[in-house]
Amino acid sequence: MRRLAARVAPPTATFLAGTLLAELLIRALGVSPLLLPTPSAVARAAWSYRETLLPALASTTGAVLVGLAASVALGVLAAIALAASRWVERAFYPYAIFFQIVPIVAVAPLLVIWFGYGWRAVVAAAFIVSVFPVIANALAGLRSVDPALLDLFRLYGAGRLARLVKLELPWALPSLFTGLRVAAGLAVIGAIVGEFVGGGGLGVVVLGAMRQQRTDLVFAAILHASGLGLVLFAAVDVIGRIVLRRWHWREEIP
Amino acid sequence: MRGSPIVGLAVLLCLVTAACSRGGPPAGRVALALNWKPEPEFGGLFEAQRTGAFRRQGLDVEITGGPGAPIVQMLAAGQMAYGIAAADEVLVARDRGADIVAVYATYQTNPQGIMVHASRGVNSLDELFAGEGGTLAVEPGLAYVKWLRKRYDLSRFQIVPYGFSIAPFLAEPRMAQQVFVTAEPIAARRQGAEPKVFLIADSGFDPYAAVVITTTQRVRERPDEVSRFVTALREGWRGYLEDPGPTNREMHARNPEMDAETFALGAVAQQPLIEDEFTRAHGLGAMSLERWRVLGEQLQELELLDQEPVAADCFAAF
Incomplete structure (x- = not known):
């Protein structure tokens, strides 16, 4: 309990101090609410538009989770395939990097043409931006297996599948979770960009609020999106701990 | 945009x-x-x-x-x-x-309107929104979309964001979208479509x-x-x-x-x-x-x- 308090107290304190400082500064400088709303105005907007924001948040969360799940499944499979041989890696890895550098804002309108309007385009956008960190980190993990252990497996005559399931994948887990933490935040960004063109969720709330010049609602929607990102990050962290706690000495989460 | x-x-x-x-x-x-x-x-x-x-x-x-x-x-x-x-x-x-x-x-x-394919056979916004429905692409938050929602029953339409490309419209006969009469309908016609435009102004919001x-x-x-x-x-x-x-x-x-x-x-x-x-x-x-x-x-x-x-x-x- 005391340890929990010690972990929660510092970020809460910086949050309160930061919010207070922003509130005072914006008020003191007399910045127009059209340009930058005070934190209290954002909180009021979040409350009075809760019936818009919460369903939108739920919709975005759904798309992010599906996109992220697809990233994990396909990303890990891709990493296993790439790790199978140096030749395969050389032949295909450069094209995996495509996913990292694809300007999602530019291709988003195409997603609508390929997948139609609605959640499929949104999930696709979340997937595209979040799959690369999964591939890259899973691959790095698979490649970093202790050679002595590989020798040991060979010595005992373990087959390819046994080596993968019992040695390489468990070994790659900490690295995979590092990738997942990056992917979780990116998936939120991808989903919102997807929503700009595909419709639904917080993305459309942001667009509508911009057009109606409700800057306070724009910030409230962005806060919901960052909240989602934070919760996902924390969830990946917790799952990582649970999965790794029993037998992984390498994972030392600060 | x-x-x-x-x-x-x-x-x-x-x-x-x-x-x-x-x-x-x-x-x-x-x-x-x-x-x-x-x-x-x-x-x-x-x-x-x-x-x-x-x-x-x-x-x-x-x-x-x-x-x-x-x-x-x-x-x-x-x-x-x-x-x-x-x-x-x-x-x-x-x-x-x-x-x-x-x-x-x-x-x-006001030059803004809703563009549909002439093949739908509708002659006004009233007929469009009373008809079979489809997809309607509009910018989220537009005042006139709120106006249309209030005046007509849009429930038969899937409302999606307009991405300022008429490609989805050209590809889908049941698609309707927002337009500036001086721009999109002309472009659509030049690309072989047969569009029809209804001005929002004619519905009383101008x-x-x-x-x-x-x-x-x-x-x-x-x-x-x-x-x-x-x-x-x-x-x-x-x-x-x-x-x-x-x-x-x-x-x-x-x-x-x-x-x-x-x-x-x-x-x-x-x-x-x-x-x-x-x-x-x-x-x-x-x-x-x-x-x-x-x-x-x-x-x-x-x-x-x-x-x-x-x-x-x-x-x-x-």
């Missing part, structure tokens, strides 16, 4: 810093911020610049901005002297505390569009400059209406994505929306108190305003 919310937010944050430092262009030079690429809707502005109408009025005008530019915020931050907005945006901005005012209304009839705005403070402190600006605009539009050719060529050079023929056709299509009985009596760009009052009431009814609007404060006649 793609990605413009991100750009908009970035600009917003820059403006916050600018608002605190109070920069702005040097005296004598004024900036006019457009909210879209050079298209026939801005013909008179580019004409005024090309033919020296601004210069003859002692004004050095820089035309800037573009899709997604947060015009109202730029004006409120003192970075731009003049900008382009729609009349409904003026009322909403004033409601949010921006002290801006309209000085010239280019379109007397805000002035391509309205030139400035701050109330500027009108109060430099009425002479604003007056000369409006005079030059009127001269520019007069010239453009008579012969849009040379200015169309210049705008086409700045916006090559729109082809020359669409420029020419758009300039013709918009003429009746710009010049009508009212402007013949009161001059191009003139506005009436009655229309601002009606619009204010409509926006209040749509719950887009928090306070009671004052129609007389929304515009200044020159």
Whole structure:
């Protein structure tokens, strides 16, 4: 309990101090609410538009989770395939990097043409931006297996599948979770960009609020999106701990 | 407009810093911020610049901005002297505390409408929304979409964001989308579609569009400059209406994505929306108190305003 308090107290304190400082500064400088709303105005907007924001948040969360799940499944499979041989890696890895550098804002309108309007385009956008960190980190993990252990497996005559399931994948887990933490935040960004063109969720709330010049609602929607990102990050962290706690000495989460 | 919310937010944050430092262009030079690429809707502005109408009025005008530019915020931050907005945006901005005012209304009839495929066989918005439904692509948050929702039953339509490409429309016969009558329908026809357009204005919601705005403070402190600006605009539009050719060529050079023929056709299509009985009596760009009052009431009814609007404060006649 005391340890929990010690972990929660510092970020809460910086949050309160930061919010207070922003509130005072914006008020003191007399910045127009059209340009930058005070934190209290954002909180009021979040409350009075809760019936818009919460369903939108739920919709975005759904798309992010599906996109992220697809990233994990396909990303890990891709990493296993790439790790199978140096030749395969050389032949295909450069094209995996495509996913990292694809300007999602530019291709988003195409997603609508390929997948139609609605959640499929949104999930696709979340997937595209979040799959690369999964591939890259899973691959790095698979490649970093202790050679002595590989020798040991060979010595005992373990087959390819046994080596993968019992040695390489468990070994790659900490690295995979590092990738997942990056992917979780990116998936939120991808989903919102997807929503700009595909419709639904917080993305459309942001667009509508911009057009109606409700800057306070724009910030409230962005806060919901960052909240989602934070919760996902924390969830990946917790799952990582649970999965790794029993037998992984390498994972030392600060 | 793609990605413009991100750009908009970035600009917003820059403006916050600018608002605190109070920069702005040097005296004598004024900036006019457009909210879209050079298209026939801005013909008179580019004409005024090309033919020296601004210069003859002692004004050095820089035309800037573009899709997604947060015009109202730029004006409120003192970075731009003049900008382009729609009349409904003026009322909403004033409601949010921006002290801006309209000085010239280019379109007397709002050029926005809903485009459908003629193959649907509908002849009005009433028939469209009473019919079989489909997909309707519109920008989220548009005032007139709220108006349509209130007036018609849109439940048979899947409402999706408009991405400023007519490709989805061309591909899908049951698709309907927002348009500027001077742009998308012409482009769609040139690509082989047979579109039909219903003006929103015909359903009773008709805000002035391509309205030139400035701050109330500027009108109060430099009425002479604003007056000369409006005079030059009127001269520019007069010239453009008579012969849009040379200015169309210049705008086409700045916006090559729109082809020359669409420029020419758009300039013709918009003429009746710009010049009508009212402007013949009161001059191009003139506005009436009655229309601002009606619009204010409509926006209040749509719950887009928090306070009671004052129609007389929304515009200044020159």
